[in-house]
Amino acid sequence: MIHQPPVHFLGKTLTGQPVQKQVRKLKDLDNIFLDQAAFSAADMNRVVYEVFSYLPVDEGTEGGLFFGMTHLYPGTVGQEFYMTKGHFHTIENRAEYYWCVEGEGMLLMMDKHRNTWAEQMQPGSLHYIDGYTAHRVANTGGGILSFGACWPSDAGHDYATIVKNGFSRRLLSVEGKPALV
Numbered sequence: 782m783i784h785q786p787p788v789h790f791l792g793k794t795l796t797g798q799p800v801q802k803q804v805r806k807l808k809d810l811d812n813i814f815l816d817q818a819a820f821s822a823a824d825m826n827r828v829v830y831e832v833f834s835y836l837p838v839d840e841g842t843e844g845g846l847f848f849g850m851t852h853l854y855p856g857t858v859g860q861e862f863y864m865t866k867g868h869f870h871t872i873e874n875r876a877e878y879y880w881c882v883e884g885e886g887m888l889l890m891m892d893k894h895r896n897t898w899a900e901q902m903q904p905g906s907l908h909y910i911d912g913y914t915a916h917r918v919a920n921t922g923g924g925i926l927s928f929g930a931c932w933p934s935d936a937g938h939d940y941a942t943i944v945k946n947g948f949s950r951r952l953l954s955v956e957g958k959p960a961l962v
């Protein structure tokens with residue numbers, strides 16, 4: 782039997798059934814940004830990013846893979862660029878790939894010892910995120926940053942550790958340029 786694949790990935794667009802769309806607004810990113818005054822003054826309904834996910838197996842399936850496309854909008858809160866919440870995986874040893882399709886950004890990674898480093902994202906850049914490593918993406922450009930992701934379906938997302946302790950370094954816009962401080 783010959784099957785048509787159910788999902789198509791054209792440029793930065795993921796379409797077909799079953800693709801799920803998740804929208805994250807500023808109000809979903811409480812306790813993420815450093816400048817709480819700037820955060821409180823901002824429009825909480827502002828969309829920061831959208832994630833389109835292809836989840837062909839149930840969440841938690843050992844050995845399965847998920848696929849996602851994230852569109853992260855440009856913007857800042859205080860001196861910080863719009864960024865994803867960031868997470869460790871609940872099953873800590875699970876790795877992930879990110880790759881940049883469009884735009885300019887920075888992938889922040891932090892290991893269990895709280896060492897933080899960053900990789901530059903530009904169209905075509907491929908990023909291997911090892912297990913035990915928290916990951917967050919910031920949009921440092923003037924347009925949409927689109928990146929793909931592929932991760933194990935049993936990895937899970939541990940957001941709580943990042944909401945509580947953050948990353949050990951922050952990516953700030955200093956004179957319009959990204960600086961890890």
Ligand SMILES: O=P(O)(O)OC[C@H]1O[C@H](O)[C@H](O)[C@@H](O)[C@@H]1O
Pocket residue numbers: 832849850851865866867868916917929930931932938
């Ligand atoms: O989950 P966040 O930290 O908000 O990042 C946004 C999303 O980025 C990628 O698409 C990941 O693969 C998703 O698992 C993640 O949900």
Ligand SMILES: [Fe+2]
Pocket residue numbers: 868869870877916932
């Ligand atoms: Fe992840």
